[in-house]
Amino acid sequence: MNHHSTLIERLWAPIFSVFSVSMLIFLVVPILVIVPLSFNEGSFLSYPLSGFSLRWYQEFLGSQEWMRALRNSLIIAPAATLLATALGTLAAVGLARGEFRGKGLVMAVLISPMIAPLVIIAVSLYFFFAQLNLLNSYLGLVLAHAALGVPFVVITVTATLQGYDRNFSRAAASLGATPWFAFRKVMLPLIAPGVISGALFAFATSFDEVVVTLFLASPAQRTLPMQMFGGIRENLNPTIAAAATLMIAASAVLLLLMEWLRRRNEKLRGASPA
């Protein structure tokens, strides 16, 4: 691109590339080192590898504790996602309808779960739920995780709505559609990519959440990250690597879904007059 290639510049470019690529490797290495260990025969979570085995996956699948943790995560995360997505989408639609006094403040409240340090959220909910008898309950965890996921839904749906042409809704209304019908049949299909990516964000938030869960859950509601936290702290064995590998696979699926949705959303934006 640049026609003034001096010697320094010519040397600089490869050095710079090597540096950048090594930083990118730095980002993925801790994830990649875990995967081979989950197939390792030896019973320590360390290299060198001693032989291929699926025993840690068997261990994971056969362990009552891990299975309960997985089941709890698969109960709490979808429920929290559903609540966060429903409330968040409605609010984003309301926010996109126009200006009103105090909108900044409302927005600040809706975003606040993303900003407040997790420990503070955890402690405040601990005190609050203790009074309501919601400690050590699924409901309490679902409510807490939903609150944590809400900002992501609000932000992604709000962003998607900027590319939504309001005339579609007006056209539906002028043809006699009720607001709910127009929302369901016209607006929702068009903003679906944003809603789904918001939901995925909310799901990932709940599925990875550990701090708030540590405070609010008893062993009966122990989630996958909580089980992992205990495992890393107390006995670091390759079952953790098996669990981690499955979680990495789940993240990769989430990432691919997000990427696909992003492209669809870009297409939608490109098509709309906005």
Added chain:
Amino acid sequence: MSEVSLTAIDHSTEKGASLKQRLLRAEGSYRRRSMLLIAPLLIFLLISFVFPIGNILWKSFDNPEVARALPTTLLALQDWDGESRPDEKVFVALVKDLKTAKDEGQIPSLIKRLGYEDGRYRTLLTMALRKLPDDGVESTGRALIAQSTLWAEPSTWRSIQRAGRTLTAYYVLAAFDHQVDAQSGDIVELPKGQALYLSVLMRTLWMALVVTLLCVLFGYPVAYWLARQPSSRANLWLIMVLLPFWTSLLVRTAGWIVLLQNGGLINHSMIALGLIDQPLQLVFNRVGVYISMTHILLPFVILPLYAVMKGISPNYVRAAVSLGAHPFRAFWSAYVPQTFAGVTAGALLVFIMAIGYYITPALLGGPGDQMLSYFVAFYTNTTINWGMAAALGSQLLIIVLLLYWVYSRVTRPANPAQRA
């Protein structure tokens, strides 16, 4: 337009309404419907989030223990001059209160709370409770003073009075390593051995700062490099940023332990290569915390900076170079300033997230690497000193809110979403 009051809609005047009125009414009902859509979430968050967090601010001043356990004593102390030995009726009230408190199970919290004022009060109360003077005794006061002369000292009673107020500055003072001296009643610094939180606060801010600088230092060049790659290739490289971003924090923490521990991959390879003889201590200390926190927060700098840099035309640097500037100088004075807003926003975001870190220092750090969050958790779960947990939590919360306010100022022009 925003002057329209929502209550102005009155259906009785429907017929005679002017066009302007009808327009205003339509606008009002439109706005009301918008509010109705926002309301469920707003109410949900106000109840399940804003209120509990506000509550924690209040809890750092809340002081119910002594007031609840010793109501008659505090009442009797109202007539006391604060200088001399209190009257016999104060002692009698105390014994009566202690008996009731014993029956109602309030003693542990009472002893704990008075112990914060002065550690000696713990033994004082325990002793008194072991042998409470009977009703028939000639002088309750003399009987108690016979147990300990502390009961004769006015400072003891002043401490009870102070601890008996329903609001206290004790926890907030303690969060800044200060206390009210039990003898003189003045606010003094905690003795050297007990002072802890200011250094924890400083450590927290320092660690967050180091991590932020590391993230910017490493993230900036990577974002720049990515932004200069052709789009299709950049998207592939970006997967390497996004995968860790989406992977559970605990998975990454486990990965770092595998890499950094004494028998871990890094030490193993370095010994095999003959670079070192003894394994380096890379984890369960500050180094491990810095490495993994930088790793976790780096995407938060790279991703927004990449977005900013994608939007910067290369023409500025080209123009500078064509005017005779050295490429490095051209980069420094024509390119870097255009990324300042992005860098500031990214750095602030990382700093805000870093000061609240709990899991990473807890799993990868040593005792001397724990940040404020750890102590908040510790006081909630381990020692059950909720006032202290609340005061330290409030400290952290206020810092975060201030920083977020700065952040929202910095990012406002770049974020038309809130203005549109």
